[in-house]
Amino acid sequence: MIHVKKILNNNVVIAEHPNYNEVVLIGKGLGFGKKTGDEIAKDKAEKFFVLKDAHEQEQYINLLEYVDESFIAIMNDFIERIENRFGMQLNEHIHVGLTDHLFFAIKRIKQGLDVKNPFRQETELAYPKEYAMAEELVEWLKAELDINIPEGEIGFIALHIHSALSNRNLAEINKNTQLVSGLIDVIEENLNITIDKKDTNYLRLVRHLHHTIDRVQSENYMEEQESLKKVLQSEYPVCYTLSWKLMKIMQQKLKKPVPDEEAVYLTLHLQRLYKTVS
Template sequence: MASFILKKRLNNNVIIAVHEAYGEVVLLGKGLGFGKNQNDWIKVDSYEKMFVLKNGVEQEQYMKLLPTIDEDFVEVMNDLIYLISENIHSPIHEHIHIALTDHIAFAIKRVKQGIHIENPFLTETKDMYPAEYGLAAKVVKLLHDAVGVKLPDGEIGFIALHIHSAISNKSSDEFHHYVDLISELIQLIEVSLKVKLDREEIQYLRLARHLTNIIKRAQNRDKVDAASELANLLKNEYPLCYNLSCKVMLEIKNALHIPVHDAEIVYFTMHLQRLISKNE
């Protein structure tokens, strides 16, 4: 296998190199860049980890980020990202090296300064992405062991979103859009049914999960079957819940510009009727 040619030394432990098969890559290893100059050869057995940042903008972002953080912390972060990749049974987007490193470095700085940032989506994140949340909790624990800083639970939620973004290759902004939509829909339901749901209670979590699954099925164009007889029965027996279910599906369709299967109305009507029964 051909060696690497050093293109730019970011610090003693991180360099950007060129390989004839991989193109431009980021190589990491203790003292890897020490005493090295541009166009020097780097042996294939001299680095510990490698990742590819094919996007030129991301390479530039990473080069600007590294000088602002401690070299030992870079090594810790790459160990944590390696842990994430080992626990996820699918490829992760290399942008996580930039986004997560930047986020955690800033989170540690906030904690040291006594600044607390509330995570308004913690409950939804834990419910919607339990695997990512569990992995994020491990990351926070290992980070505490490595650098001696304990991040609050809200940061577990933020880190879980970074992990999910790296898996799905979707931005956290897209997730926030979905959460805002779900929050608005639940407010519509609360007003229409004259109920108030505790965000920590199982009824709220079940409702949020049902709405999330409706959105996912609509995005994936998954077909949902329901008997027309059942739809007519629910329409006649529970007109308030049926009409509200129709309104919710229309809101999802308009907000995300995707079709929602009519059968979703049936199952969500049943969910709303159970919700009313439990709150009477």
């Protein structure tokens, strides 16, 4: 049996579970008339999820003080849909982080405040599956709450989903997205081009830059390509030189070494992009 540890409201309780220790239970009238130590039959709870971290539990309790229960229910349903879609359990912080973010985003939208997201496109290119899931959530919220959420907000939602899937800090993911956007600016300036953001070569370059950053941060480096490096240096000196400039920027921002072999892959991506616009 499951025993009540703390009543959060009539429909949400924190309980002691025989297999998961503490869990958050959700069900209509679940907490009504209950007190600490009371038993709750498992079939009474419509939903449950685990919040192992005490800090996450505290944040969730605070969340319930200002977020409507109906909105909590919508978000929990969608978080369950994300887990089913990707076939994995999400980092528990999404119950707090994404719910809180969207609650205040919707308030701003209702007040007529615009949502700016200069990195939306880079986010869509880097995390297409998460972005598609975010689009689903926006459509769901439109149907449930009759509200039109602007396109820029989809990128922010996608980052929350990616953070929960990858168990990576949202601030770190945001920094990486901004870093990629900055690198694209450097490329346009140095090659004196305006990149067509719909070009397939641009899509490949953005994804490659994100993968490079991930590899550098995890120290999962590529194999050496010494012979190919010399050929590219001779054949494509402009793009080869630029690749090293980009690598130095990444190294400074990430505070980790970027392996020399990365010059080969970057040069190839840059040359393909440069060829389409020159």
